[in-house]
Amino acid sequence: xxxxxxxxxxxxxxxxxxxxxxxxxxxxxxxxxxxxxxxxxxxxxxxxxxxxxxxxxxxxxxxxxxxxxxxxxxxxxxxxxxxxxxxxxxxxxxxxxxxxxxxxxxxxxxxxxxxxxxxxxxxxxxxxxxxxxxxxxxxxxxxxxxxxxxxxxxxxxxxxxxxxxxxxxxxxxxxxxxxxxxxxxxxxxxxxxxxxxxxxxxxxxxxxxxxxxxxxxxxxxxxxxxxxxxxxxxxxxxxxxxxxxxxxxxxxxxxxxxxxxxxxxxxxxxxxxxxxxxxxxxxxxxxxxxxxxxxxxxxxxxxxxxxxxxxxxxxxxxxxxxxxxxxxxxxxxxxxxxxxxxxxxxxxxxxxxxxxxxxxxxxxxxxxxxxxxxxxxxxxxxxxxxxxxxxxxxxxxxxxxxxxxxxxxxxxxxxxxxxxxxxxxxxxxxxxxxxxxxxxxxxxxxxxxxxxxxxxxxxxxxxxxxxxxxxxxxxxxxxxxxxxxxxxxxxxxxxxxxxxxxxx
Numbered sequence: 001x002x003x004x005x006x007x008x009x010x011x012x013x014x015x016x017x018x019x020x021x022x023x024x025x026x027x028x029x030x031x032x033x034x035x036x037x038x039x040x041x042x043x044x045x046x047x048x049x050x051x052x053x054x055x056x057x058x059x060x061x062x063x064x065x066x067x068x069x070x071x072x073x074x075x076x077x078x079x080x081x082x083x084x085x086x087x088x089x090x091x092x093x094x095x096x097x098x099x100x101x102x103x104x105x106x107x108x109x110x111x112x113x114x115x116x117x118x119x120x121x122x123x124x125x126x127x128x129x130x131x132x133x134x135x136x137x138x139x140x141x142x143x144x145x146x147x148x149x150x151x152x153x154x155x156x157x158x159x160x161x162x163x164x165x166x167x168x169x170x171x172x173x174x175x176x177x178x179x180x181x182x183x184x185x186x187x188x189x190x191x192x193x194x195x196x197x198x199x200x201x202x203x204x205x206x207x208x209x210x211x212x213x214x215x216x217x218x219x220x221x222x223x224x225x226x227x228x229x230x231x232x233x234x235x236x237x238x239x240x241x242x243x244x245x246x247x248x249x250x251x252x253x254x255x256x257x258x259x260x261x262x263x264x265x266x267x268x269x270x271x272x273x274x275x276x277x278x279x280x281x282x283x284x285x286x287x288x289x290x291x292x293x294x295x296x297x298x299x300x301x302x303x304x305x306x307x308x309x310x311x312x313x314x315x316x317x318x319x320x321x322x323x324x325x326x327x328x329x330x331x332x333x334x335x336x337x338x339x340x341x342x343x344x345x346x347x348x349x350x351x352x353x354x355x356x357x358x359x360x361x362x363x364x365x366x367x368x369x370x371x372x373x374x375x376x377x378x379x380x381x382x383x384x385x386x387x388x389x390x391x392x393x394x395x396x397x398x399x400x401x402x403x404x405x406x407x408x409x410x411x412x413x414x415x416x417x418x419x420x421x422x423x424x425x426x427x428x429x430x431x432x433x434x435x436x437x438x439x440x441x442x443x444x445x446x447x448x449x450x451x452x453x454x455x456x457x458x459x460x461x462x463x464x465x466x467x468x469x470x471x472x473x474x475x476x477x478x479x480x481x482x483x484x485x486x487x488x489x490x491x492x493x494x495x496x497x498x499x500x501x502x503x504x
Contacts, residue, residue, distance in 0.1 A: 003035025039071030168238030267376025346380035368462035390457025454483030
């Protein structure tokens with residue numbers, strides 16, 4: 001049997017870690033088995049649709065490289081793949097169940113249902129439909145029809161016995177039918193509910209395996225009963241574990257970023273997030289000390305028996321470490337290309353295509369931070385002084401520990417004089433400045449600290465000599481002079497106060 005799996009999101013919000021992990025596991029299983037990965041958009045809940053959510057789903061999948069074999073924009077033999085374009089399929093099937101006595105028309109108004117729910121809650125009863133319309137006589141139904149009373153179609157759940165299904169990861173799971181509800185299949189506006197359209201489309205699209213989140217376990221008995229009512233063979237069901245934060249509570253915004261495109265915006269690499277998400281609830285066979293695996297390695301080894309049911313822990317520190325590792329493996333031109341949008345967003349580069357000379361300049365800067373950043377989004381703050389003059393900083397920043405303003409002023413003046421005749425290479429700069437420090441009675445740490453603040457406007461920056469070499473002689477000398485002017489606020493005495501004479 002050829003494996004056919006699907007990812008079926010609803011455009012009711014931004015794609016987050018949980019549902020994209022589900023998409024990834026389905027995609028990996030399809031690729032490992034040489035099967036088909038289907039993307040289907042389940043947009044029947046019209047009231048909850050969020051503008052832009054559909055485009056965000058497409059962007060998130062493409063960013064992570066989760067290409068679909070069938071679906072929107074691709075087509076396929078079972079299309080269309082957007083449920084709102086398949087409305088003609090659902091109602092006839094629901095009416096078939098009504099004709100066979102497996103579903104019924106429910107005429108209860110919204111007001112009655114709300115009152116029923118309130119009463120049940122007041123009596124501490126589990127809320128649910130009381131099946132009133134299930135027992136209407138033919139005459140009562142005919143009267144309601146003649147009045148044009150709006151109705152929904154509900155599934156008639158068996159009242160006795162139990163429904164059992166086999167979960168691929170958890171084994172047999174049984175629900176007593178007495179606790180199940182007569183769920184709505186078709187709403188009064190003619191649109192199908194999620195539960196009905198989901199089952200119909202999985203069958204019509206020949207889905208063989210349904211891998212989805214643990215939250216859907218309680219819905220699976222209804223789905224199984226619908227398959228049985230139609231005489232269809234159900235797919236294999238497997239419910240993936242929950243994702244927790246390090247506090248062992250369900251992952252949410254309080255833990256940090258959860259939306260996939262937020263990770264993109266923060267500067268995580270798609271290959272790092274792919275690797276990280278693949279290990280949330282699945283493990284590599286023969287796992288050694290490393291947790292870094294290529295896309296090809298993960299595909300080759302991805303089997304369902306390696307999926308666990310224990311909650312997966314989303315560790316942001318581990319993700320940062322992994323992302324930093326992937327950043328360090330990039331070539332300088334590749335990392336430069338990936339950093340450009342972040343530098344443009346920060347206003348350090350103009351929007352649009354980057355000129356060759358600017359790209360060459362960037363490729364001198366990138367190696368200075370490649371070992372330091374864990375996310376691409378950290379780069380602008382580290383390199384902004386390469387693109388614009390340092391903002392005014394307090395003159396006390398120049399007076400490093402163990403020095404005085406007078407010592408710093410002398411150091412700045414002598415450094416400027418030395419650099420005017422120094423070869424402006426990393427080696428030339430280091431040789432000259434190391435020799436200068438003892439002449440000034442300073443340690444190299446003190447002198448380099450003074451120069452670092454003067455050149456970058458900060459106490460922590462990329463390697464000093466490489467930074468100066470990239471900036472060049474003219475800009476470095478200008479910044480040293482600017483630092484001397486800033487320091488003057490500490491070294492020049494304040495003007496004397498005007499003498500005030502008593503009036504005669």
